[in-house]
Amino acid sequence: MRISELAKRAATPVTAVKYYQREGLLFEGIRTAPNQVEYGEAHVKRVRLIRALLETGGLSIAATKDVIRALDAPGAPLAETFSVASSALATPRAAEVRASEASRERVKSIAHSLGWGFTGDNPGIEGAARALEGLDAIDFDAPGEYLRDYAAAAALAATADVRALTALSDPDKIAELMVVGTVLGDPLFAGLRRIAQEDATHQLFPVDTNRDRS
């Protein structure tokens, strides 16, 4: 198929497809004439994947490149693929500001209290610690119960992630889901949480809401 059909099939503008190619995210098509390049099903899937990582997952071009490279590495061990992708996608948007030791320790102690086995360089420690510091900026000192609920939610999702992996047998498919599922599980959770919040908020503030509408 031509690039216009590739773009259409992947529900992505042609300009975006060309941009992915220029950035080295999308492998070349086959040149069948000086002016003509043919694309296949693999390109359609790859364009959809790139779009999902960039737009829904919110990854940078550089992080997307790392993830794609990890996925394409032939015969790479699963754990290695996952580790490359995991650190690529966990890179905070502004690496120069680091969370304090106290916030990092607080995150680790919750994880330890749940019996989780993890290494000290797990990128989630920094991410969660920075979120705690943001809450602290509005004087919200997250209570232990709140953090334990969030950790329980995280454990539920991580168990669902792992269960989905065990249902697969092809190592390439497993690697792909490990990486892409890690990226997209966050916006999936965020969307569902927004809906659950509307439900919970209406239950909490029925009077306020009515007053606004009167």
Next chain:
Amino acid sequence: MRISELAKRAATPVTAVKYYQREGLLFEGIRTAPNQVEYGEAHVKRVRLIRALLETGGLSIAATKDVIRALDAPGAPLAETFSVASSALATPRAAEVRASEASRERVKSIAHSLGWGFTGDNPGIEGAARALEGLDAIDFDAPGEYLRDYAAAAALAATADVRALTALSDPDKIAELMVVGTVLGDPLFAGLRRIAQEDATHQLFPVDTNRDRS
């Protein structure tokens, strides 16, 4: 205090503080001499909040501005503050690509199956639907069990959010936590999920991991 101390106290570079001011995110200090402006504790807190929304929460400047404006509106009803902030922060990074009706329906049917009350324009529907489409791009048709686990995780977090709000009595503090907690709950969950995943992954692939290291 001077701007240099404000920056130090908020652990933010002076250039960033000036940038926040230029963008209208940070209110002015008090000019005490032609060349001197004084800042107070309120500025320190505000700078830390802006940084958290922008960097940890990943909001755009425009969305951060909307959130701050909603927080600063004097006497605004809670539900209104929340609704302004919620739509500001849920704006997907690339609004031109919309999820298909089928994906949106799938999300709604999970939410309905859990008995959640929500409106059809809840921005979480679009966010979760786009995540499902991204998973679909790697041929992962998320099984019902997987989605239900994620929804249960979301409900746990939303309940924790609401419980934290009920512990407060000052309406301004409630509005602040509603908005900032909505933004920062996502990276808090994401960080904790990364840690829980390391634990779960090691349990799943102990052999692979050992093989890599040999």
